[in-house]
Amino acid sequence: MRQTMRTNEQIATIYERNADSVYRVCMLFFRGRVQDAEDALQTTFLKLLGNPIRFENPSHERAWLIVTASNTCRDMLASGWSKRVSADEERVLAQAAPLQTDETLKSVMALPERYKAAIYLYYYEGYSCREIARYMKKTVNSVWGYLHEGRRLLKAAIKEGDDFAE
Amino acid sequence: MRNKMIFASIDSIVFDEGRKAALLDSVLVRADIQRTKRTGEAKRKTRKRAKTWMAAAACLMLLLCTLACIPKTRAAMLAWFNQTFRIGDYMATSPEERADVPDVEDAIESVGEQETFTTVFLAQEHEAALGNFFMQIDEAVCDGQSVYLYGTLRADPQIPIDDQNDGIYQPRVFYRYDCTGAYMNSYTLLNYVYKDDYIPDDWDGRGDPYSQAYYDDLANGELGVSLQLDLPQGVDFTGEQGVTLSVLFGDFDWSDVLENGDPVASIARFDVHFTFNADTGEFGSVTVTQSETASCSPTGFVSLFFKDWESMTDETIEVRNERVDLAGMLVTLESLEQHLSGVDVTLRVHAPEGWTDEQKLQFLQQLDFRFPPDGWEGGAFTRAYQAVAYDENDPELLTIVGVPILQSDLDGRDSIAVQIMFRTMVNFNGTDMPEDGEVTAPSPEQNGSEGGWTQDEDFAEIENGLLKIPLS
Numbered sequence: 194m195r196q197t198m199r200t201n202e203q204i205a206t207i208y209e210r211n212a213d214s215v216y217r218v219c220m221l222f223f224r225g226r227v228q229d230a231e232d233a234l235q236t237t238f239l240k241l242l243g244n245p246i247r248f249e250n251p252s253h254e255r256a257w258l259i260v261t262a263s264n265t266c267r268d269m270l271a272s273g274w275s276k277r278v279s280a281d282e283e284r285v286l287a288q289a290a291p292l293q294t295d296e297t298l299k300s301v302m303a304l305p306e307r308y309k310a311a312i313y314l315y316y317y318e319g320y321s322c323r324e325i326a327r328y329m330k331k332t333v334n335s336v337w338g339y340l341h342e343g344r345r346l347l348k349a350a351i352k353e354g355d356d357f358a359e
Numbered sequence: 360m361r362n363k364m365i366f367a368s369i370d371s372i373v374f375d376e377g378r379k380a381a382l383l384d385s386v387l388v389r390a391d392i393q394r395t396k397r398t399g400e401a402k403r404k405t406r407k408r409a410k411t412w413m414a415a416a417a418c419l420m421l422l423l424c425t426l427a428c429i430p431k432t433r434a435a436m437l438a439w440f441n442q443t444f445r446i447g448d449y450m451a452t453s454p455e456e457r458a459d460v461p462d463v464e465d466a467i468e469s470v471g472e473q474e475t476f477t478t479v480f481l482a483q484e485h486e487a488a489l490g491n492f493f494m495q496i497d498e499a500v501c502d503g504q505s506v507y508l509y510g511t512l513r514a515d516p517q518i519p520i521d522d523q524n525d526g527i528y529q530p531r532v533f534y535r536y537d538c539t540g541a542y543m544n545s546y547t548l549l550n551y552v553y554k555d556d557y558i559p560d561d562w563d564g565r566g567d568p569y570s571q572a573y574y575d576d577l578a579n580g581e582l583g584v585s586l587q588l589d590l591p592q593g594v595d596f597t598g599e600q601g602v603t604l605s606v607l608f609g610d611f612d613w614s615d616v617l618e619n620g621d622p623v624a625s626i627a628r629f630d631v632h633f634t635f636n637a638d639t640g641e642f643g644s645v646t647v648t649q650s651e652t653a654s655c656s657p658t659g660f661v662s663l664f665f666k667d668w669e670s671m672t673d674e675t676i677e678v679r680n681e682r683v684d685l686a687g688m689l690v691t692l693e694s695l696e697q698h699l700s701g702v703d704v705t706l707r708v709h710a711p712e713g714w715t716d717e718q719k720l721q722f723l724q725q726l727d728f729r730f731p732p733d734g735w736e737g738g739a740f741t742r743a744y745q746a747v748a749y750d751e752n753d754p755e756l757l758t759i760v761g762v763p764i765l766q767s768d769l770d771g772r773d774s775i776a777v778q779i780m781f782r783t784m785v786n787f788n789g790t791d792m793p794e795d796g797e798v799t800a801p802s803p804e805q806n807g808s809e810g811g812w813t814q815d816e817d818f819a820e821i822e823n824g825l826l827k828i829p830l831s
Contacts, residue, residue, distance in 0.1 A: 216374040297368035
């Protein structure tokens with residue numbers, strides 16, 4: 194069966210619905226580096242262009258984009274993508290688009306990469322563990338392991354653990 | 360589950376509307392380029408594929424025409440076609456009279472949404488000390504099919520690290536649980552919660568390398584662990600449910616566990632009890648209790664026997680009994696391991712403060728054991744057993760080896776008892792020994808072999824030396 198690519202209208206609609214979430218995830222992975230985050234965001238939506246996946250609902254759509262974005266960021270980081278931006282360029286970019294980060298955000302950004310997506314989906318987007326496991330193609334046990342460890346690291350970093358003990 | 364603090368922080372990342380629109384434009388331009396590029400590739404592929412099919416069809420037609428030139432062959436072909444497919448019959452039937460074919464949607468059975476719940480509770484205060492181990496249950500989650508427990512295992516004081524597997528320590532921990540009366544029994548090595556990346560040398564930078572990850576943090580005194588309890592099938596998940604988890608520690612041979620079934624029934628060290636409501640998904644009470652630990656605190660005095668090898672001449676040797684107080688001693692069950700031929704009981708003797716390693720080792724060497732009836736009529740439980748193994752690198756540990764108690768003997772019993780006995784030297788090479796003091800005894804034969812020794816020992820129970828090992 195021939196696979197048709199999504200139209201520009203479809204891409205634009207999905208982009209409008211999810212660009213903010215995808216952007217936040219990319220910013221978390223690139224620790225506030227706007228240029229890298231924007232590159233990752235564009236790559237994520239271009240992956241959507243040729244992917245024939247049919248979303249069951251907006252929630253599925255958003256989760257797919259977030260997981261894809263996190264994988265994209267990890268691949269970029271592993272391939273040394275961010276090293277292409279020189280220190281001078283980074284300084285200029287940071288001045289151009291300063292990001293106000295509090296201690297919590299810094300701690301979230303400093304988390305090991307594999308915990309970020311799970312933490313984001315669970316604590317920010319409100320997905321259940323089972324949903325996250327499904328979208329990340331992990332076992333529920335693994336996802337809980339990520340959350341457990343992520344939470345422990347955040348507690349240690351922020352030293353306000355009670356806020357997480359829900 | 361949203362966390363206010365994390366939510367507020369991440370929410371502070373704002374995507375500038377102008378940049379958002381600009382990036383969308385960029386995405387759409389790049390999408391057009393990709394689409395054009397892919398369309399070109401598709402057309403080339405389509406043309407190539409069409410040429411291939413055309414050639415195949417021409418060959419087939421040529422073959423059929425050739426066969427049709429032969430009258431007999433043509434007749435056979437027509438008969439076969441008519442038997443298989445009578446297009447005239449189908450076309451002659453009106454659409455209303457044709458047999459119904461189910462719609463595609465009806466033919467596909469919908470899986471439907473599974474009703475599941477996911478609940479978390481934190482139980483950070485629930486901690487149990489287990490000899491050298493501490494287990495802290497941090498949280499648990501139930502998704503309707505399984506219960507996942509997360510916690511921290513700590514070793515205090517430092518425990519020996521088993522480095523048989525490239526330095527990876529595997530605490531041998533077993534669990535059993537009881538959910539709504541449906542008793543489930545299972546064994547597992549503790550799963551590790553991955554704590555650090557392990558990136559293989561040949562990893563190409565893509566995909567997920569973490570599935571191969573493991574990390575041993577126990578060397579630092581702490582290890583994150585996870586347990587997955589699969590709930591029994593057929594359990595009706597409504598209303599209040601109760602789960603009892605027993606975690607059993609011990610130094611067991613995993614292959615024996617697999618071969619012999621239930622070898623560790625006797626050493627449950629702590630239990631986690633919790634309830635949850637399957638309708639609301641809320642967890643109720645959570646308690647962690649330490650099971651009865653097999654231990655005893657011997658009292659009284661015993662005499663440790665020593666030979667002064669340096670004093671030995673051809674004729675004499677100085678020997679002595681050293682009277683020591685057992686106050687402060689604690690004997691605990693380290694493990695009970697079932698083999699086909701019986702069980703190995705390993706005990707740890709926590710010596711009173713101030714004892715030297717030499718005293719500890721000598722004490723172990725003069726120990727003996729008897730298995731009193733404890734309601735049991737079998738002979739194996741009544742006789743003294745003398746096969747004892749020492750661990751010279753750990754002079755507080757000894758194992759009573761191969762006690763001939765079979766699994767079938769243990770079935771239906773609540774406990775077995777071990778009475779600690781002590782052999783006091785009362786006469787050495789014909790010389791009576793004082794309870795506390797040194798004597799000069801005749802030397803053995805010139806070859807120095809211990810075959811020349813003659814010794815009489817008093818075999819007696821140690822006060823408060825009865826160790827009861829629970830089996831439930």
